[in-house]
Amino acid sequence: MVTQVDEIRDALTKVKAMSADRATAMPAGYYTSEDFTDLEAEQVFRKDWVCLGRADEVKEPGDFFTTELIGEQLLVTRGKDEAIRVLSNVCRHRGNMVASGRGKKSRFSCSYHAWTYDLEGQLLAAPLMSEVEGFKTSNFKLPSFKTEVWEGFLFVNLDGNAEPLAPRLSKLMPFIENYDVADRIHGFTEETTWQTNWKCLAENFMEGYHLDVTHPKTLRPLTPTGLCEYVPSDGNFNAYYSYYDPKYPERGPFPPNLTAKEKRCSFMFGVFPNLVVAAAPNVLIFLCLSPNSSNAVNIRWGMSSLPETEGVSDEQRDFMNQVNAEDKLKLETLQKGLQSRYYRSGPLAKQDLEGTIFDMYRYMATRLGSDVALD
Ligand code: FES
Numbered sequence: 001m002v003t004q005v006d007e008i009r010d011a012l013t014k015v016k017a018m019s020a021d022r023a024t025a026m027p028a029g030y031y032t033s034e035d036f037t038d039l040e041a042e043q044v045f046r047k048d049w050v051c052l053g054r055a056d057e058v059k060e061p062g063d064f065f066t067t068e069l070i071g072e073q074l075l076v077t078r079g080k081d082e083a084i085r086v087l088s089n090v091c092r093h094r095g096n097m098v099a100s101g102r103g104k105k106s107r108f109s110c111s112y113h114a115w116t117y118d119l120e121g122q123l124l125a126a127p128l129m130s131e132v133e134g135f136k137t138s139n140f141k142l143p144s145f146k147t148e149v150w151e152g153f154l155f156v157n158l159d160g161n162a163e164p165l166a167p168r169l170s171k172l173m174p175f176i177e178n179y180d181v182a183d184r185i186h187g188f189t190e191e192t193t194w195q196t197n198w199k200c201l202a203e204n205f206m207e208g209y210h211l212d213v214t215h216p217k218t219l220r221p222l223t224p225t226g227l228c229e230y231v232p233s234d235g236n237f238n239a240y241y242s243y244y245d246p247k248y249p250e251r252g253p254f255p256p257n258l259t260a261k262e263k264r265c266s267f268m269f270g271v272f273p274n275l276v277v278a279a280a281p282n283v284l285i286f287l288c289l290s291p292n293s294s295n296a297v298n299i300r301w302g303m304s305s306l307p308e309t310e311g312v313s314d315e316q317r318d319f320m321n322q323v324n325a326e327d328k329l330k331l332e333t334l335q336k337g338l339q340s341r342y343y344r345s346g347p348l349a350k351q352d353l354e355g356t357i358f359d360m361y362r363y364m365a366t367r368l369g370s371d372v373a374l375d
């Protein structure tokens with residue numbers, strides 16, 4: 001019997017042979033199938049590098065935050081040795097969550113029975129357990145996952161088998177290096193959930209077609225649809241220039257090496273699978289996405305400022321909140337539309353506007369096409 005997941009995987013395989021100017025949208029099941037979402041969790045989110053946020057969210061020893069990724073509870077810490085660790089936030093006693101929220105601590109005490117761990121995840125103390133024969137705290141440590149920091153973004157690889165990330169992104173570097181992405185200073189991060197598929201949001205953030213219509217008062221006067229310019233992908237990222245309307249005032253201050261052209265645009269890029277970024281001259285906006293279910297995306301998003309400014313301004317934050325609210329509205333109705341049995345995939349717009357979506361399809365095809373052997 002051919003399942004819906006088989007059909008979706010076949011559709012991904014067809015993408016590999018499709019030319020970009022004939023690209024059509026993926027079938028609805030790609031965005032609505034719970035079984036396909038489970039497959040993505042196993043084959044993409046456990047196996048590839050997944051961005052959790054900015055490394056300077058845990059700037060000093062003891063800084064930490066917690067988050068959830070495809071049902072795994074994670075604890076991100078900066079140790080006394082200055083190293084960042086991503087630990088399993090699950091107590092080695094009976095499995096409660098060890099830490100919650102974010103902040104600064106020298107040790108983490110599970111609130112259930114007070115087993116206490118250090119910043120590296122080593123168990124230090126466990127009340128009354130000395131009365132249990134053979135019990136030794138040294139035998140218990142929270143599992144830790146492979147991490148990599150690229151351009152100030154913190155990535156985790158759950159299964160530990162991914163090749164180093166930075167070499168894969170070498171073709172993206174010339175486009176972003178003048179924006180000094182690594183040096184941007186963390187302003188804030190928020191977590192939220194929208195009722196849409198994670199890929200709908202990734203695609204939406206990375207396409208300029210919707211800007212005029214979805215954001216008539218916010219982005220249209222700044223980065224109109226007609227000024228979007230596609231950047232070719234090598235399969236690891238997608239990107240486009242979102243040029244500013246010539247009437248729009250300068251967005252300084254500027255990183256020192258930014259060219260005249262780069263001063264007049266936001267460079268939009270996505271690192272597959274889950275990070276999307278807007279690198280504007282004076283502010284950096286990032287979203288880290290992960291599926292909560294087929295119909296819901298967990299979002300860790302935030303903004304970082306240039307070192308020479310006084311942090312992210314209220315005005316910049318309010319502006320992004322407005323833009324996000326506009327996108328959320330469209331993406332949640334999109335998800336409802338995609339539940340229909342009568343929807344048939346339509347053609348994508350030209351490359352400058354939706355070529356980035358096709359690039360993401362191609363990435364997904366390399367991970368989940370029907371010609372790919374899954375384990
Ligand atoms: S579950 Fe954490 S101390 Fe018991």
Ligand SMILES: [Fe+2]
Binds near residue numbers: 210211214
């Ligand atoms: Fe948008």
